[in-house]
Every structure is written in C-alpha cells, then in structure tokens.
Amino acid sequence: xxxxxxxxxxxxxxxxxxxxxxxxxxxxxxxxxxxxxxxxxxxxxxxxxxxxxxxxxxxxxxxxxxxxxxxxxxxxxxxxxxxxxxxxxxxxxxxxxxxxxxxxxxxxxxxxxxxxxxxxxxxxxxxxxxxxxxxxxxxxxxxxxxxxxxxxxxxxxxxxxxxxxxxxxxxxxxxxxxxxxxxxxxxxxxxxxxxxxxxxxxxxxxxxxxxxxxxxxxxxxxxxxxxxxxxxxxxxxxxxxxxxxxxxxxxxxxxxxxxxxxxxxxxxxxxxxxxxxxxxxxxxxxxxxxxxxxxxxxxxxxxxxxxxxxxxxxxxxxxxxxx
Amino acid sequence: xxxxxxxxxxxxxxxxxxxxxxxxxxxxxxxxxxxxxxxxxxxxxxxxxxxxxxxxxxxxxxxxxxxxxxxxxxxxxxxxxxxxxxxxxxxxxxxxxxxxxxxxxxxxxxxxxxxxxxxxxxxxxxxxxxxxxxxxxxxxxxxxxxxxxxxxxxxxxxxxxxxxxxxxxxxxxxxxxxxxxxxxxxxxxxxxxxxxxxxxxxxxxxxxxxxxxxxxxxxxxxxxxxxxxxxxxxxxxxxxxxxxxxxxxxxxxxxxxxxxxxxxxxxxxxxxxxxxxxxxxxxxxxxxxxxxxxxxxxxxxxxxxxxxxxxxxxxxxxxxxxx
Numbered sequence: 001x002x003x004x005x006x007x008x009x010x011x012x013x014x015x016x017x018x019x020x021x022x023x024x025x026x027x028x029x030x031x032x033x034x035x036x037x038x039x040x041x042x043x044x045x046x047x048x049x050x051x052x053x054x055x056x057x058x059x060x061x062x063x064x065x066x067x068x069x070x071x072x073x074x075x076x077x078x079x080x081x082x083x084x085x086x087x088x089x090x091x092x093x094x095x096x097x098x099x100x101x102x103x104x105x106x107x108x109x110x111x112x113x114x115x116x117x118x119x120x121x122x123x124x125x126x127x128x129x130x131x132x133x134x135x136x137x138x139x140x141x142x143x144x145x146x147x148x149x150x151x152x153x154x155x156x157x158x159x160x161x162x163x164x165x166x167x168x169x170x171x172x173x174x175x176x177x178x179x180x181x182x183x184x185x186x187x188x189x190x191x192x193x194x195x196x197x198x199x200x201x202x203x204x205x206x207x208x209x210x211x212x213x214x215x216x217x218x219x220x221x222x223x224x225x226x227x228x229x230x231x232x233x234x235x236x237x238x239x240x241x242x243x244x245x246x247x248x249x250x251x252x253x254x255x256x257x258x259x260x261x262x263x264x265x266x267x268x269x270x271x272x273x274x275x276x277x278x279x280x281x282x283x284x285x286x287x288x289x290x291x292x293x294x295x296x297x298x299x300x301x302x303x304x305x306x307x308x309x310x311x312x313x314x315x316x317x318x319x320x321x322x323x
Numbered sequence: 324x325x326x327x328x329x330x331x332x333x334x335x336x337x338x339x340x341x342x343x344x345x346x347x348x349x350x351x352x353x354x355x356x357x358x359x360x361x362x363x364x365x366x367x368x369x370x371x372x373x374x375x376x377x378x379x380x381x382x383x384x385x386x387x388x389x390x391x392x393x394x395x396x397x398x399x400x401x402x403x404x405x406x407x408x409x410x411x412x413x414x415x416x417x418x419x420x421x422x423x424x425x426x427x428x429x430x431x432x433x434x435x436x437x438x439x440x441x442x443x444x445x446x447x448x449x450x451x452x453x454x455x456x457x458x459x460x461x462x463x464x465x466x467x468x469x470x471x472x473x474x475x476x477x478x479x480x481x482x483x484x485x486x487x488x489x490x491x492x493x494x495x496x497x498x499x500x501x502x503x504x505x506x507x508x509x510x511x512x513x514x515x516x517x518x519x520x521x522x523x524x525x526x527x528x529x530x531x532x533x534x535x536x537x538x539x540x541x542x543x544x545x546x547x548x549x550x551x552x553x554x555x556x557x558x559x560x561x562x563x564x565x566x567x568x569x570x571x572x573x574x575x576x577x578x579x580x581x582x583x584x585x586x587x588x589x590x591x592x593x594x595x596x597x598x599x600x601x602x603x604x605x606x607x608x609x610x611x612x613x614x615x616x617x618x619x620x621x622x623x624x625x626x627x628x629x630x631x632x633x634x635x636x637x638x639x640x641x642x643x644x645x646x
Contacts, residue, residue, distance in 0.1 A: 161581060289489075
C-alpha cells in the first residue's frame with residue numbers, strides 16, 4: 001500500500017486552496033484562506049501556509065509526512081528556480097515560492113503557472129484521462145492553456161508555453177490586456193465579452209443583461225450571460241456565439257499545429273456556457289480544418305472545476321517527489 | 324566503423340532526388356529523375372526507383388547493402404501505413420509508397436510528408452543542430468512546417484501536424500488554396516505574393532516586376548522579387564514586407580504555444596529573400612510576444628536548401644532501420 005500523501009495548492013487572486021491528496025489522486029482534506037486583501041509577500045505566504053496547515057490538520061497528517069508539495073500560481077513562473085515572476089491580481093512582486101514553502105513545510109516543492117497546473121489536473125484525474133496528448137484551454141477573465149505531449153506538460157525553452165490567449169487571431173483587432181492587438185484573449189474571454197456588452201450599453205442597445213446586473217459591468221459574470229441566454233436575450237446570444245467562434249479558430253490552429261488527441265475546455269465561462277459554446281467550436285473545427293486533420297480529435301468540457309488546480313498541483317508534487 | 328548506408332528520397336512535383344547517405348549524414352552520391360510528366364502511379368514509382376538506382380550505382384552500393392529507405396512526399400501521409408493519401412501536384416491518387424519501395428529496394432522504408440522530412444533534415448544536419456526543440460517553416464508555393472519536440476518529430480493523433488500555413492490568422496481574410504479563408508498561407512506564401520502583384524497589375528500600378536516577368540504571373544518566382552527589391556521597386560518591397568509581417572504573426576503564435584529553442588525558416592521564398600524577411604519577422608516577434616516569451620528563442624534561415632529533403636529522409640530511414 002502506498003501511504004504517501006502530497007499537498008496540492010491552488011493560489012488565486014481571491015483565495016488559496018490547499019488539499020492533502022494521495023498517490024491515486026483522492027482528495028483527503030482541504031484548507032482555504034483568503035488572499036484578496038494581503039498587503040505584502042509575508043502576508044501572502046502566511047495565508048498559503050495557513051491553508052496548507054488547515055488541510056494537513058484535517059487529514060491528521062504531520063507536515064513531515066508530506067512527500068511533496070505542488071503549487072499553481074496566477075502568473076508567469078520560472079519553473080527551474082520555483083519563482084513566480086509577477087501576479088497581476090496579487091501585486092506583491094516576484095516571489096520565491098519554492099524556497100518559502102520548502103522551508104515552512106519541509107518537503108520538496110514544485111511551482112508552475114496555474115493554467116499549466118489546471119491542465120495537468122484535468123489530464124491526470126479529469127477530462128484528459130486516457131490520452132497521451134491533450135490541450136487544456138481555460139476561459140475566464142483571461143484565456144490561457146497548457147499542452148501535454150507524450151504524457152508530459154510541454155515546458156519549452158522559456159517555460160512559458162500554451163499561451164493560447166495570445167495566439168494572433170486578428171492583427172488589427174481589439175486591444176488585449178497584454179497591451180498588444182488582436183490576441184485571441186481580446187476576442188474570446190470574459191473580459192472580451194464584457195467589453196462588447198458595455199459598448200452595446202453605451203449605444204443604448206436593449207438587453208436583459210442590463211436588468212440582471214443593474215448595469216454594473218463588474219457584475220457581468222458568466223452566470224449573468226447564462227441567465228440572459230436562457231431568457232433568449234439577443235445581445236447575450238450574439239456575444240456568447242462570437243466568443244465561441246473565436247475559440248473555434250483557436251482550436252483550429254491548435255489542431256493544425258499539434259493534432260492532440262483531445263482539447264479540454266474549462267474555466268468559469270465554460271463552466272456556465274459549455275453546452276452553448278462547445279457545439280459552435282466543433283462546428284468551426286469541422287468547417288475550417290484541412291480534410292482529415294480533425295478526425296478523431298475530441299473537444300470536451302473540463303470535469304474537475306476548482307479541483308483541477310489542487311489535483312494538478314499534487315501531480316507536480318508527485319513528479320518532484322519521485323526525482 | 325559504421326559502414327551502413329541509407330537511401331534518402333525527396334519526391335517533388337517536378338523531380339525526384341535520391342541520395343545514398345551514411346550514418347553521419349554525409350551524402351555519398353545522388354540520383355535525379357523528372358516527375359513532371361508522369362501519367363500514372365507505375366510511371367511515378369518507376370522514376371523514383373530509377374533515381375534511387377542511379378544514386379546506388381554512383382556510390383557503388385548494391386541494393387542489399389541499404390539498411391533503410393526514407394522518402395518525403397508532397398502531400399498528407401498516413402505514416403503508420405506508409406501511404407501518401409494524395410499529392411496535389413502529382414495527381415496519381417493514393418500511393419502505397421512503403422510497400423512499393425520495400426519490394427523494389429529490399430529494405431525497410433518510412434514515408435512522411437515532405438515538410439516534416441525537411442524539418443527533420445534541418446534538425447539533424449542543418450540549422451536546427453544543437454537544439455532539442457525546433458520548428459521548421461518552409462515558405463514556397465504554399466507554407467508548411469514541422470515541429471520537433473524533445474528531439475522527435477511531433478506526429479500527433481492524425482499524423483498531420485505542423486500545418487503552419489493553416490493557422491487561422493484572419494478569419495475574414497483572403498481565400499486560401501485549401502478553400503477556406505484567412506489561413507496564414509493565403510497571406511504569406513509565393514502564391515499570396517503573386518496574387519497581390521496580379522491585383523496591382525490589374526489596377527495598372529507600375530512595377531519593375533512587370534518588366535522582369537513580361538507580365539506573366541507564372542514567372543513571378545522568388546528570384547524576380549529579389550531583383551525587383553534590389554532595384555528599389557515599391558510594390559515588390561511592400562509585398563515582401565507584408566509577407567514577412569504575416570510570417571512574424573505566425574512565429575508569435577508558435578512561440579506563445581510551443582516556446583521552441585529555434586525557428587528555422589526555409590523554402591524557395593526564404594532562400595531568395597531571408598535577408599529582407601528575417602529582420603521583419605524578428606521585429607514582429609519582439610513587438611507582439613508577451614514579456615519574456617521570446618527570450619533566447621532564435622529565428623534563423625535554413626542551411627541545407629534542397630539537401631534538407633534527402634537528409635531528412637535518411638534520418639527517417641535510420642530511425643526505421645534501428646527499430
């Protein structure tokens with residue numbers, strides 16, 4: 001019997017989730033702390049460790065019994081050194097997460113980008129199971145992804161890979177959060193959808209989205225789009241459709257380049273709207289891929305929701321513990 | 324001493340090149356036959372075998388001394404079965420090249436797409452040497468490519484990968500040879516460049532390209548663009564620049580997804596125009612890539628010219644002979 005346990009940690013802009021997970025990928029316990037109001041690096045690290053200790057306590061695990069720690073962070077990561085270079089939504093600067101966590105938890109620690117980690121989670125225990133190559137595409141505030149080839153996360157030369165949101169889709173298109181133009185994310189993400197709605201509001205276009213959110217752009221979450229769609233709202237239908245079409249173009253590019261066995265679509269937008277969006281994405285793939293290119297390639301929704309992060313982080317931990 | 328030799332064959336729409344190559348990648352002899360006027364499958368196979376026999380004769384090698392045969396074909400290939408599904412420029416239908424060549428030459432044979440094979444050639448003996456991951460982009464009549472990850476050609480689920488020419492770059496853009504819209508190839512290939520010039524001719528725009536080619540679109544080869552460029556021709560300068568910009572967008576997408584160590588640009592257009600185009604491509608990459616994403620990634624011209632095909636095919640042969 002393998003009794004080793006691992007700590008999987010999912011660091012986000014509002015909360016940090018920790019879980020004690022065994023080698024089979026079963027979640028034994030969880031811990032959660034807020035990160036929204038941390039003021040500096042020390043407070044943030046304190047919250048991460050507190051969430052881990054809560055999970056360890058719940059599972060009755062002593063810190064010394066943890067074989068490895070993995071953590072996904074919302075920003076670019078130097079995986080070699082275990083350093084998060086920056087986190088747009090947690091502005092505490094560059095963070096040596098590996099050394100901090102190894103010191104506090106006494107086990108080897110691996111750090112990676114949250115979307116890579118989510119992809120690894122879906123690959124190990126979710127919608128990617130049974131494949132040896134898959135791409136994870138996560139559509140939320142932004143759009144990101146990860147690439148698995150031959151059963152391994154592709155890391156590339158710089159460690160920054162699977163940046164699906166920054167595929168150039170329309171060189172003269174709308175401005176992206178990254179400051180450049182026409183990235184896929186500027187055309188297909190919650191931010192892109194919100195912008196379209198705000199513009200329509202400015203133009204005085206009638207839409208149920210206005211009543212549902214009181215006209216507050218910050219309340220244009222995926223759930224509001226879902227409700228408006230169910231009410232047959234014209235603007236919401238258009239905006240969701242166009243987002244899906246652009247994600248479809250992204251999928252076509254992924255298939256032409258990589259020919260993965262499966263593309264898994266996750267993230268908040270997909271959790272609320274996959275049933276509307278996936279058929280549109282599949283339609284674009286059928287229409288735009290070269291003959292034979294899309295044959296047998298599956299396009300499926302993610303399965304794990306929020307658990308993808310802690311499970312993928314545990315997969316990282318298992319990898320580093322076995323080195 | 325390793326005295327094994329391999330046959331590398333590069334099948335094209337106008338000619339077929341064969342070479343006897345040793346395990347170090349030295350070309351010992353060559354054979355060449357025309358394929359432009361073959362009328363059916365048997366004639367084509369006859370020309371391929373004749374070119375191989377010429378190379379074998381020149382090197383003084385008996386067919387029985389060949390350890391393996393590799394061939395690159397200009398069309399989609401089922402690499403598992405060694406079958407070329409179709410060749411737009413050699414319309415003889417589906418072709419069981421592996422079984423034909425194994426019977427005729429008495430050695431195991433591997434078949435792959437010509438651009439994958441060219442990428443493998445550059446990786447083994449050309450501009451990709453010393454890397455473990457690279458992308459080859461070949462710009463000619465069309466634009467294609469191949470992807471090497473962890474020292475191996477990426478084959479994917481369907482065997483069709485690295486179709487860089489069919490990245491969706493502008494969904495509402497010009498029609499592509501594949502019948503779809505806005506593929507990179509429709510904006511960046513010799514065909515795309517020709518179309519731009521023809522349109523300018525139709526509009527009566529003055530250009531040295533007209534004098535250089537007698538106004539015959541078929542004569543708008545890369546060399547004509549080179550000459551017109553050297554003469555300071557405005558249209559040629561614009562067309563070459565725009566082609567390079569679009570290739571730059573393609574490179575940005577490749578880097579954001581794959582983070583390869585090196586991108587190697589080859590093919591007829593690049594052989595004539597790399598000195599103009601590569602700096603423009605590098606400029607787009609610097610401007611459009613996320614911070615840190617392009618760091619240390621090299622963009623270089625191919626080194627092997629026509630030899631990439633036979634050398635890559637020999638690399639395939641070595642692979643299959645060692646199985």
